[in-house]
Amino acid sequence: xxxxxxxxxxxxxxxxxxxxxxxxxxxxxxxxxxxxxxxxxxxxxxxxxxxxxxxxxxxxxxxxxxxxxxxxxxxxxxxxxxxxxxxxxxxxxxxxxxxxxxxxxxxxxxxxxxxxxxxxxxxxxxxxxxxxxxxxxxxxxxxxxxxxxxxxxxxxxxxxxxxxxxxxxxxxxxxxxxxxxxxxxxxxxxxxxxxxxxxxxxxxxxxxxxxxxxxxxxxxxxxxxxxxxxxxxxxxxxxxxxxxxxxxx
Amino acid sequence: xxxxxxxxxxxxxxxxxxxxxxxxxxxxxxxxxxxxxxxxxxxxxxxxxxxxxxxxxxxxxxxxxxxxxxxxxxxxxxxxxxxxxxxxxxxxxxxxxxxxxxxxxxxxxxxxxxxxxxxxxxxxxxxxxxxxxxxxxxxxxxxxxxxxxxxxxxxxxxxxxxxxxxxxxxxxxxxxxxxxxxxxxxxxxxxxxxxxxxxxxxxxxxxxxxxxxxxxxxxxxxxxxxxxxxxxxxxxxxxxxxxxxxxxxxxx
Numbered sequence: 330x331x332x333x334x335x336x337x338x339x340x341x342x343x344x345x346x347x348x349x350x351x352x353x354x355x356x357x358x359x360x361x362x363x364x365x366x367x368x369x370x371x372x373x374x375x376x377x378x379x380x381x382x383x384x385x386x387x388x389x390x391x392x393x394x395x396x397x398x399x400x401x402x403x404x405x406x407x408x409x410x411x412x413x414x415x416x417x418x419x420x421x422x423x424x425x426x427x428x429x430x431x432x433x434x435x436x437x438x439x440x441x442x443x444x445x446x447x448x449x450x451x452x453x454x455x456x457x458x459x460x461x462x463x464x465x466x467x468x469x470x471x472x473x474x475x476x477x478x479x480x481x482x483x484x485x486x487x488x489x490x491x492x493x494x495x496x497x498x499x500x501x502x503x504x505x506x507x508x509x510x511x512x513x514x515x516x517x518x519x520x521x522x523x524x525x526x527x528x529x530x531x532x533x534x535x536x537x538x539x540x541x542x543x544x545x546x547x548x549x550x551x552x553x554x555x556x557x558x559x560x561x562x563x564x565x566x567x568x569x570x571x572x573x574x575x576x577x578x
Numbered sequence: 579x580x581x582x583x584x585x586x587x588x589x590x591x592x593x594x595x596x597x598x599x600x601x602x603x604x605x606x607x608x609x610x611x612x613x614x615x616x617x618x619x620x621x622x623x624x625x626x627x628x629x630x631x632x633x634x635x636x637x638x639x640x641x642x643x644x645x646x647x648x649x650x651x652x653x654x655x656x657x658x659x660x661x662x663x664x665x666x667x668x669x670x671x672x673x674x675x676x677x678x679x680x681x682x683x684x685x686x687x688x689x690x691x692x693x694x695x696x697x698x699x700x701x702x703x704x705x706x707x708x709x710x711x712x713x714x715x716x717x718x719x720x721x722x723x724x725x726x727x728x729x730x731x732x733x734x735x736x737x738x739x740x741x742x743x744x745x746x747x748x749x750x751x752x753x754x755x756x757x758x759x760x761x762x763x764x765x766x767x768x769x770x771x772x773x774x775x776x777x778x779x780x781x782x783x784x785x786x787x788x789x790x791x792x793x794x795x796x797x798x799x800x801x802x803x804x805x806x807x808x809x810x811x812x813x814x815x816x817x818x819x820x821x822x823x824x825x826x827x828x829x830x
Contacts, residue, residue, distance in 0.1 A: 492827035499789030499824050511813075537751030537816060546813035553805050561763075561798035563789065564824030568817040572751050575744035575816030 330358035331556035336406045338399070338450065339363040340389050340442060341416030343370035345515035346465060349544035350413055353552045355382055362402035362409075364395065365416070389416045389442035390434070399449045408453035411555040414443045414487075415465045419517060420480045432479070439483035443490045447505075451498065460503040461555045464491050465547075468511045468570050484509075488566055495564030504563040506554050511570025512541040537572030580808040582607030587654065587661040589641050589698060590668030592619040594767035595717065595803075598796035599665055602804050604632035608663065611654035613639035613647070633658070641668050642689035644697055651701045660705035663807045666695040666716045666739075671773055672732045684731065691735035695742055699757075703750065712755040713807045716743050720763045720822050724829075728777065736761075740818045747816030756815035760803050763822020765794040789824040 337354045341347040342363025348370075354361045355378055364387040365371040375384035383405050387398035403409060417439045422431065443464050454460030469477055470484035487507055494505040512518060512532050518541070522529045532541060547569050553559055554567065568574050586603045590596040591612025597619075604610050604627055613636070614620045620636040627634040635657060639650035655661060669691045674683065695716045706712030721729055722736040739759050746757040764770065764784045770793070774781045785791065802821045805811055820826050 492824070495824035495827050496789045500791060502790055505824075513813075537748045538754065538756075538813070539752055542813035549810040549812075550814060553810065558801040558805065560801075561765075561794035561823050562802060562821050564827030565820040565822075567814070567819055569813050570817070571813050572744075572747040572756075572816030575747050 331552060331558060332411070333358035335359040335410045335555070336403075336408065337361050337411040337413065337555060338402060338409045338446070339413040339415055340446065341365055342384070343367040343374055345517060346510065346513060346544045346547050347413075347415040348374060349548035350415060350551050351378070351382065353545065353548040354555070357552050357556070359411070360406040362406055364389065364398045389445065390437040392445050395442070395445055396449055403453075408457065409450045410454070410457070410460060412446050412450045412462045413465065413551055413555070414446055414462070416442060417465065419521060420478070420483070421476045422478050424478055427479075435479065436483055439480070440486045440490070443487055447494055451503070454503045455498070455501045458502050460498075460501070461559070462494065462503070462505045463551050463554050464505070464507045465551075466491075466507040466509040466566060468509055468568065468574050470507070470509050470566065472574060491566070492564050499563060504554075504559065506562060506564070507566040508547060508550050508554065509566055509568045509570065509574075510542065510547045511568070511573040512536065513544055513547055514541050515544055535573065535576065537576060540571070542569065542571055579607035580810055581663070581804065584608045584662045584807075585658050585660065586610045586663040586665065586807065587651070587698070587702060588612040588665045588667055589694060590614055591636070592616040592623060594769060595762065595765065595796045595799045596665075596667040597623060598800035599667065599803055600634060601627065602797065602800040603807070604634055606804055606808070609633040609658045611635050611637070611658055611661070613637050613641065613650050613654075614668070615640060641694035641697060642686065647694075647697055648701060660709065661702045662706070662709070662712055664698050664702045664712075664714045665803060665807070666698040666714070668694055669717065669735075669769075671769055672730070672735070673728045673776065674730050676730055679731075687731065688735055691732070692738045692742070695739055699746055703755070706755045707750070707753045710754045712750075712753070713811070714746065714755070714757045715803050715806050716757070716759045717803075718743075718759040718761040718818060720761055720820070720826050722759070722761050722818065724826060743818070744816050751815060756811070758806050758815060759818045760799070760806060761818055761820050761822065761826075762799045763794060763820070763825040764788060765796060765799055767796055787825065787828065787830070789828065792823070794821065794823055
């Protein structure tokens, strides 16, 4: 039980990698709170997992909603000891036709919440002299693929945010890391794969392990980095991509 | 007990990070075999762990000499069975002037700090391929990606480890074998102590730039290595995993 005594706060916890993280943190002994805009799946998951899991509807794009949710979950479970920034959406835009509002909306979900949750969680962590933040990046933070503008930019920015937060909060023994998944079989990925004939076959064919990953395989790495087993790991980008990032096209 | 049922092989297991890996992995349920050139320390470690009820064994081996290394490996396998996990950890420091450095010194240094990771793969891959299971961790360093003055040619060897791990990951993935490098930062080991003795000003500097104001312990590095070896890391391969208290996020 790597996370006994912890309270882990997860964004986008209702489905996919977020759901797997919620489940694994609970299995490792933590109290787990999560926000999502998907009320149906959020409530369903919280009901299934019981009293050590709390779901609050909130959009990470709204600091007002996020901070209200944060107050609610700390009132219920005490100060947050670990944060997982997982909420995110895809973006496949043409830089000419993309509108300013689309840009703003996208970065408000895929980048800015890393700051917003830090703003909320750091005061108690600094006081405790301890804390761990894990940001879900992507293989697109370092290498990308045609058609992913500006997703790669947001995910690279998450790496930069991680580095600076790690350097600034290290003196409080607060650790900040990125976990960068490759192809993980979430609804988001499955949607992208099925949008074009042959994508699934091509995706599998480039995987060094010959397969795509499961959400739980990312969750296990996140749980490890949240735990006291990872006390000297900070500012790092841990790839969980089945070796894809080691390969040139 | 995340390594239950596994047989871990470690090079340079007598001291520092290697010793912490041997101890940590034994506690996580693995049978552990290691080689080293330090008989006294190794035997003491094996006796201590055996007394505590762990399955640990040692053979003396020079990992730069393939014949010597492979015969030690064969003995270890004959008692504990095929190796399922391996850590190539043996290594030493090098501080050379590129003009003064002699070719024999270069060759003997790279034989230890780079080539021995190939030997580890050469020895343990056949059984791993057959069983379609295995995990190898090669110990690199923060010097694999950024360095300090006076580390020629240490960084070249450590950069080499990262590249070697990537290629092995791509080539062995089809067998379900994972290969990663773990790159420690400033860690309180005998190697660090010898470095600090050689360059007395470096200790204060290293502490002043450490984002959390302290060095890592061998146990903290070993915890990360053990995690990457384990089935919990089943989709982690071809990666270089930094364990350095955020030092690599900072320049100067």
